[in-house]
Amino acid sequence: MHTPHVLDIMTRNPASVGPSDSLRTVIQSMRSHKCRRLPVVDNGRLVGIVSDRDVRRALNSPFVLHERSEDEALLDGVVVAECMTPDPLTLPPQAPVVEAAQLMRDRKIGGVPIVEGGRLVGIVTETDLLNCLIKLCGG
Secondary structure (H helix, E strand, O other): OOOOEHHHHOEEOOOOEOOOOEHHHHHHHHHHHOOOEEEEEEOOEEEEEEEHHHHHHHHOOOOOOOOHHHHHHHHHHOEHHHOOEEOOOOEOOOOEHHHHHHHHHHHOOOEEEEEEOOEEEEEEEHHHHHHHHHHHOOO
């Protein structure tokens, strides 16, 4: 049995957003793609990652008091660049799956963008790792 690589389990060509996209766009994309994080791509280059947690923090900051009616304005007025994690950790497609799992465990992150030649080619998430484990265990 060969050692699985990230290439074997990653979600290829994942949905992504741009740094100037609104939080409304992020939420809509996450819902339609059934995901909790999106790579942020600018001119084909990975520049960040935005998670559902980042969106919640931006909309529900304990430091900014606002009326619920202002949520609509926030959804359209706050852009990805203001709440994303810039320059996220990445792995190449040839990385062993165990390296992705260790990175995610050690850094307490739920997904790792996969980059080859400076371009986003995939993402590995907790779900991908669990599916790999199930397959390896004969499930």
